[in-house]
Amino acid sequence: MAEVLLAKGLKRLGKTPQDLKRDRKLMPWKVVLASCIKEQRGVTNRWFSQTMHMGTIYNISRALTEERKQANRRKGDWRKLQTTK
Numbered sequence: 001m002a003e004v005l006l007a008k009g010l011k012r013l014g015k016t017p018q019d020l021k022r023d024r025k026l027m028p029w030k031v032v033l034a035s036c037i038k039e040q041r042g043v044t045n046r047w048f049s050q051t052m053h054m055g056t057i058y059n060i061s062r063a064l065t066e067e068r069k070q071a072n073r074r075k076g077d078w079r080k081l082q083t084t085k
Contacts, residue, residue, distance in 0.1 A: 002043045006051065009033045012080045025055035026063050034060065035067045036081045 010016060013029055023030065034048045045057040045064075054060050 002037055002041045002047065003051075005037045005040060006033070009036060009081055020051075020053050025053065026059060030054055031063045031067050033081065035064050038064060 010019070010033070013033065015029065020030070030052055031054075034052060034054065037043060038048075045060040048054045048060050049057055054063075
């Protein structure tokens with residue numbers, strides 16, 4: 001199910017699977033998408049590292065925690081994902 005959320009999220013953000021590989025590891029749009037997926041499915045940081053090319057599990061954990069603390073920074077991306085935050 002996480003793969004479905006990833007595909008839908010990419011489409012809503014105007015991104016492609018190639019953007020996952022091409023863009024930097026902790027790009028803001030990746031962190032927002034990962035946070036959204038984690039809220040809905042609770043997937044592991046290892047999954048994000050392998051599937052979304054986001055780097056080490058420790059850096060992902062830190063980025064997701066920061067995203068939850070300061071969610072107002074990227075309201076536009078959250079709206080695109082149709083998730084209330």
